[in-house]
Amino acid sequence: MENILESESYKIQQPENWASKIDDNQLIEYIKESDFSNKQVEEGRDFCYFLDKIYYTSDTENSEYACVAYTLNEPGNLESASARDVIVEENETYIIHRISVLREGVLIDKIADTKIKVLDNENQSEGGILSSSKKVNITIKDLRLYDVLITEDSRVKIFTDRDFLRKEFLKYVYITPSTYWAYGNYKFTFINDRKETIAYKKTFFRDENGNVLEAETNYLKKGERFVIEKEDYINSFDQNREIAPYIDFATDRNWTDLSNYISPLYEEIYSKSSLKEFAPKLVEKLDAITDKDEQLQFAIDYVQNHIYYVYNADEMNGHKPQEPAITYENKQGDCKAKSVLLKVVLDYINVDSSVVLVNFNSDHYITHYLPSLLTFNHVIVKINHKGETYFIDATTRDEFGLIENRGFIYFLHYLEVKPNKQLEVRKPYKFPYYGxxxxxxxxxxxxxxxxxxxxxxxxxxxxxxxxxxxxxxxxxxxxxxxxxxxxxxxxxxxxxxxxxxxxxxxxxxxxxxxxxxxxxxxxxxxxxxxxxxxxxxxxxxxxxxxxxxxxxxxxxxxxxxxxxxxxxxxxxxxxxxxxxxxxxxxxxxxxxxxxxxxxxxxxxxxxxxxxxxxxxxxxxxxxxxxxxxxxxxxxxxxxxxxxxxxxxxxxxxxxxxxxxxxxxxxxxxxxxx
Incomplete structure (x- = not known):
């Protein structure tokens, strides 16, 4: 192997105690031809002899393990197997346990033929997106058509103080596999090693006629496991017209519990210091505007356009909001920081507002998911003004108009950051103007x-x-x-x-x-x-x-x-x-x-x-x-x-x-x- 020194981002070592233990003889035994495998190969698709996936969660880490063996009969799969990237977050480590091929019945260790590079993950570095994630680039020499590739690896995420939400709450969505692959043996295991009970909800599973079954919710206490195991398995659903069956795992809490957990964190930040103290020039400009509607417009414009949006991927799902004084002084912050600053400014001009949690990308799924703070990926501001409710994204730029004329944000579900709140659904809307x-x-x-x-x-x-x-x-x-x-x-x-x-x-x-x-x-x-x-x-x-x-x-x-x-x-x-x-x-x-x-x-x-x-x-x-x-x-x-x-x-x-x-x-x- 060309890289002798291991990085903090990856290691080469044996699996953890909770993972599977598979020796070379077992591997060869698992990789057997069958009528099922031959049929898939005859149809021109690659075949996965086995896939063993494990998700392990404790109060100190979240980890994923996988051991897989699949054919390289298609040039496209050979190419992607020869060179691939693994993205690891801050304090996450990619661990390689085994890289081998079975070639003409002989098991060959390919660790020595593997080159590993660790790069900064620059894919999203533009536009104010900060991420300390790394890209582990893995290149395997001398993979050949008709090899069977065996990889065994883990990803281990150790919690830090910044990950207080992940320490307190689990959120993991298991999605059933792609319809492309056929599996001789398929196994998924979820291990709960947390002190808290984990709920899991099976959603969009179907009966023999393709009808969606009613969602089923069950629970795992500390030390308990959930297992799916199938033989000669192809996941069958219509990718163009159906949602892939999935299982949502989350710490067993309700929305009221979650709102009561998150709201004190924001209340503490709101009260850190007054706008007059840390932004006297801004206060002076606000005071000079006598019309309330124009004052509100100025407040929104200021936070949207004068405070630079910085999306910190590592902090989004676990860090407390930045103090508004720091956001104002540095003229930058993520969605939480900008929303909190906007609310503090609105409090000063006596406009009723609150911070709300949303997920625009997964809005449709929120009512299907179990309650979890980790469902949300964005923070915006809800404003009540003249008997109407408006939602403002403080991270938007180049938006104009009095509040009733500004852009409309489309989404359905949100959690208001106040005590004793439930997940809320927005009312349907009729525009008072022509777009x-x-x-x-x-x-x-x-x-x-x-x-x-x-x-x-x-x-x-x-x-x-x-x-x-x-x-x-x-x-x-x-x-x-x-x-x-x-x-x-x-x-x-x-x-x-x-x-x-x-x-x-x-x-x-x-x-x-x-x-x-x-x-x-x-x-x-x-x-x-x-x-x-x-x-x-x-x-x-x-x-x-x-x-x-x-x-x-x-x-x-x-x-x-x-x-x-x-x-x-x-x-x-x-x-x-x-x-x-x-x-x-x-x-x-x-x-x-x-x-x-x-x-x-x-x-x-x-x-x-x-x-x-x-x-x-x-x-x-x-x-x-x-x-x-x-x-x-x-x-x-x-x-x-x-x-x-x-x-x-x-x-x-x-x-x-x-x-x-x-x-x-x-x-x-x-x-x-």
């Missing part, structure tokens, strides 16, 4: 079109578009709008392959208004178009404008069996006006078609006005958001979105060509309708 309000005017005269779009974005949309215009090249922005209009005007149907810039050859786009208080961002796009009409294969001409963004294809195509559809659309309003110097068919079905949809989860209307030379449509979409659509309501919800997609998301007009023959042709078509 997009757009007016489109397309006028066609003498075979030339003039197109103008005036679009006002608000809330999340305004924040995003403001950043987009700030950080994106102007030519790229214009090209993006041109590309969108190429499909919206249906030019993709009659001039596919044409350079889009030649169609919209004088296109321009400008910011016409940026109101930081209302958080409204208005832009104007203008262009002229040679030949603005779409022409079909029969040489019929149409003027069309169908904005496909109005059609919510993710709602129409949603097919998941275990996850409910998450409803998070904006209010949208579009006024589209098409005018031409040609006569049009004022009775064409799709030109005059209107719609009214009153779904429990959204209201949609399209209203039209038609004259001899043009038509207009107003599309109004108002959803009820921040909720999951219940299964019983989803098919109607989906079908109503299909109705929107059936030509109710824009407007088209049919040109009646001049001349007697064209008029006779039009009248004939009209009689056939």
């Amino acid at each position: 997009i309000n757009e007016k489109v005017d397309l006028t066609a005269q003498n075979q030339k079109g003039d197109l103008k779009l005036v679009t006002t974005y608000k809330g999340n949309r305004a924040n995003y578009m403001r950043k987009y215009f700030k950080n994106t090249n102007k030519r790229e922005i214009v090209d993006s709008w041109n590309n969108f209009l190429f499909y919206t005007l249906n030019y993709s149907g009659d001039r596919e392959g044409t350079d889009i810039r030649t169609i919209f050859n004088d296109a321009s786009i400008e910011i016409v208004n940026d109101d930081k208080k209302l958080n409204e961002f208005t832009i104007q796009y203008k262009t002229s178009i040679e030949n603005p009409y779409f022409t079909d294969q029969q040489k019929n001409r149409f003027l069309m404008y169908f904005d496909r963004n109005v059609v919510k294809n993710n709602a129409r195509d949603f097919m998941h069996k275990d996850i409910l559809f998450w409803h998070n659309f904006d209010n949208e309003k579009y006024e589209i006006n098409l005018q031409t110097d040609q006569r049009i068919d004022t009775e064409e079905k799709f030109t005059i078609q209107e719609s009214t949809i009153n779904n429990p989860y959204f209201d949609f209307t399209s209203r039209k006005k038609v004259n001899k030379n043009g038509a207009s449509i107003v599309v109004d979409f108002k959803p009820l958001v921040n909720l999951e659509i219940p299964s019983a309501d989803f098919e109607k919800f989906r079908n109503d979105h299909h109705t929107i997609a059936d030509s109710n998301f824009g407007i088209g007009i049919d040109i009646i060509e001049q001349g007697l023959l064209n008029l006779l042709k039009f009248n004939f078509k009209k009689r056939l309708k």
Whole structure:
């Protein structure tokens, strides 16, 4: 082996007493061909002869052990086995017990052919993310196709004082294995060596017909084990439409216990020192603002934009919040530190607020999980103002507006950091404003079109578009709008392959208004178009404008069996006006078609006005958001979105060509309708 000196990040030694003891003879005995293994190899997949996994937890450490033997029949698996990375946290050690191959019936020790490097884990070093985790890079020389690779290793995480939450509480989610692998023998063991009882909850396991079984919760006292063992095993679930079965292990506590545990830690920090003492200049600026709404806006803006966000991965799940005085002085902190500082500032200006724990990434699973503080991975601030409840992420940057106009954060579950609290569920929400309000005017005269779009974005949309215009090249922005209009005007149907810039050859786009208080961002796009009409294969001409963004294809195509559809659309309003110097068919079905949809989860209307030379449509979409659509309501919800997609998301007009023959042709078509 090339590395003689071991690092703190890895060691080479025998397994701990709680782990399995497997000698070379047992290994060879385990690796036997069978009808089951031969079938998998014949189907062109690699085969795992055995996998023995153990999770061990005590009051001083969390550790994982694995011993696995699998074929290297596929070049991709051979490549990944030859060189891989293991990420270890601070005070975590990766321990190698065995690296061997079984080649033509002979067991060969590969430790001597293994090169190990320890690197800083720089994958997330940008953007204020700090991590003292290490990357253990393992390279094994001379692995060959059709070898059987055997690895036996452990990861041991010894708790420090910073890991007080992990010392006090366990949280571990066991996820059943990938559907790719077939296992001759599969074993998973959970060992509880803590003084506290561990609860475990089996979720999304299925019966023989694929129906989800009711979740089952049991308990492990100190010294007890939970074991799953299977032979000739393939995990069978639909990866595209089903959640993998998993088992959630957590220290047996309820939400009230947990809120009472965490709230004193924050209360202690709030009371460390007063804002007047550590931030007199900030207090002076706050006092100079007489309008309460503007004072609140200033407070949020200050913490979001003047305090640099530093995400410390090692401290997120175990460290007490940083004192607000330190956060203010250093002008940096993680989500806990920034949220605490914001709350202290809000306390000073007498705005009711509290810190809340959330997990945006796993929000859907929180009610399926057992209660645990380690479920959460982020901290934000809840604000009660003028009878309304708002949630502010203190780590967000470049957000603007009075509090009612700021970006909306989508999530469902949270735990408020106050005594005697339960897990709370946010109420569904209706926006009081339009995220997009757009007016489109397309006028066609003498075979030339003039197109103008005036679009006002608000809330999340305004924040995003403001950043987009700030950080994106102007030519790229214009090209993006041109590309969108190429499909919206249906030019993709009659001039596919044409350079889009030649169609919209004088296109321009400008910011016409940026109101930081209302958080409204208005832009104007203008262009002229040679030949603005779409022409079909029969040489019929149409003027069309169908904005496909109005059609919510993710709602129409949603097919998941275990996850409910998450409803998070904006209010949208579009006024589209098409005018031409040609006569049009004022009775064409799709030109005059209107719609009214009153779904429990959204209201949609399209209203039209038609004259001899043009038509207009107003599309109004108002959803009820921040909720999951219940299964019983989803098919109607989906079908109503299909109705929107059936030509109710824009407007088209049919040109009646001049001349007697064209008029006779039009009248004939009209009689056939």
